[in-house]
Amino acid sequence: MRSQDYDRIYLSPPHLGRHELNYLHKAIEDNWVAPAGPNLDGFERDICEFTGAAHCVALTSGTAAIHLGLRLLGVGPGDTVLCPSFTFVATANPISYLGATPVFIDSEATTWNLCPQRLREAIEASLRQGRRPKALIIVHLYGMPCQLREILAIAAEFDIPILEDAAEALGARYDGQPLGTFGAVGVFSFNGNKILTTSGGGALVTNNADWDKKARFWATQAKDDAPHYQHSELGYNYRLSNLLAGIGRGQMGLLDDRVKKRREIFSWYQKHLADLPGLSFGPAEPTGGRANRWLTCVLLDPTQTTVTPELLRQHLEARNIESRPLWKPLHLQPLFAGVPMFGGEVCADLFTHGLCLPSGSALTEADLQRIAETIRDAFACHHHA
Structure with missing residues (x-):
């Protein structure tokens, strides 16, 4: 299709x-x-x-x-x-x-x-x-x-x-x-x-x-x-x-309802995609922290899968599903060339390996199923351990 x-x-x-x-x-x-x-x-x-x-x-x-x-x-x-x-x-x-x-x-x-x-x-x-x-x-x-x-x-x-x-x-x-x-x-x-x-x-x-x-x-x-x-x-x-x-x-x-829904979406993805090799969810809540899970984000570990964030993004796009890379760190932006930076490996690594999945609070079970099936399909087509 x-x-x-x-x-x-x-x-x-x-x-x-x-x-x-x-x-x-x-x-x-x-x-x-x-x-x-x-x-x-x-x-x-x-x-x-x-x-x-x-x-x-x-x-x-x-x-x-x-x-x-x-x-x-x-x-x-x-x-x-x-x-x-x-x-x-x-x-x-x-x-x-x-x-x-x-x-x-x-x-x-x-x-x-x-x-x-x-x-x-x-x-x-x-x-x-x-x-x-x-x-x-x-x-x-x-x-x-x-x-x-x-x-x-x-x-x-x-x-x-x-x-x-x-x-x-x-x-x-x-x-x-x-x-x-x-x-x-x-x-x-x-x-x-x-x-x-x-x-x-x-x-x-x-x-x-x-x-x-x-x-x-x-x-x-x-x-x-x-x-x-x-x-x-x-x-x-x-x-x-x-x-x-x-x-x-x-x-x-x-607001309370929207936060509840976004947290449920995060949990739904976790439950239905947790078995995919090299795919993990983040970020994690600190002690005492309760996130609103505005966007559900995944990381892809290149040592465990050949599916990259860009490959997955394109696969979703082919089925008319929008996903997006994580924020590109500001110290890597041409606008801020030469600005002082302390560290940089962690956020650069997150940008390289991460993707945001659809997380809107109006998503239906059928929408989530379609997204999950598309992600599974990407792994079936492209994953090589």
């Missing part, structure tokens, strides 16, 4: 419920379509309620939230910011927006997130050069909590503030506490492929009331309190629209 004979199965498509339309209709009826209005306030309250954060600012993207968050932490020209290499480029781009330089750090093999040992090396190397890193960005990749206990202890020891990039990790927890609330600033994304979506959108959370005010001010073009347009500081057009916030309100009520 040709690929077009099958319905497309996407990697992580939006999954809307029934209530989003109610909020949208209300906004349109009341003419609240600007980046202000009851949905926006309500969405921010919903996020605070779910995470336990004191303040939330809803923004146009997770990237905008990282940009404002780093600015709140005082990052500016000439500063260095510690950042994992194994993440999407949006984690690091705002460092460059502010004229600062990233210092990349390798992953550890369990959670695939920032390696505490390499983090310590990077900090000590910076201090030896007489430079104190201005901030540390931590990421919970694929909705997997990083080794927070160790990382928080190191950051505290050297007094380096943390921006917590939980763009992929809404609904995941560590020691029962929602991710996004461990750093001085936390960031979420509501992009179309995330566990919840507002089509495009993001949020910044903090317990600091002054920072909440400042972030709102910067996000609305930094307009001074005057009857005319008066500006004393650089601002941005970063505020989420009331319409999109309405979609977010409808989605927030579904």
Whole structure:
């Protein structure tokens, strides 16, 4: 059969419920379509309620939230910011927006997130050069909590503030506490492929009331309190629209269910594909960590199978099933050529051997069966021990 004979199965498509339309209709009826209005306030309250954060600012993207968050932490020209290499480029781009330089750090093999040992090396190397890193960005990749206990202890020891990039990790927890609330600033994304979506959108959370005010001010073009347009500081057009916030309100009520479903999908794959030679699942939860399993990822061991991630990706694509390589580490990107890197073997190895499988929360049993059969078929055709 040709690929077009099958319905497309996407990697992580939006999954809307029934209530989003109610909020949208209300906004349109009341003419609240600007980046202000009851949905926006309500969405921010919903996020605070779910995470336990004191303040939330809803923004146009997770990237905008990282940009404002780093600015709140005082990052500016000439500063260095510690950042994992194994993440999407949006984690690091705002460092460059502010004229600062990233210092990349390798992953550890369990959670695939920032390696505490390499983090310590990077900090000590910076201090030896007489430079104190201005901030540390931590990421919970694929909705997997990083080794927070160790990382928080190191950051505290050297007094380096943390921006917590939980763009992929809404609904995941560590020691029962929602991710996004461990750093001085936390960031979420509501992009179309995330566990919840507002089509495009993001949020910044903090317990600091002054920072909440400042972030709102910067996000609305930094307009001074005057009857005319008066500006004393650089601002941005970063505020989420009331319409999109309405979609977010409808989605927030579904979060626990979405996390449950994504975790079930991960378990389903594990159960039905565990016997394939050289195929393993990752990342693994750290002690105290509970992932949202935003994406299910597999690794292929070349010592046990000749099936490579690219071969498997093409095999799935031939049956109209989308899969995707793991993030290409940032220290290997042309954009960041020459940027300092501590370690690198672990994340480079993950990129070489990993693949993300379709993980959308609307996947049916029949969809999962079709994906699993296609993967089995790839192994039947190409696997040679």
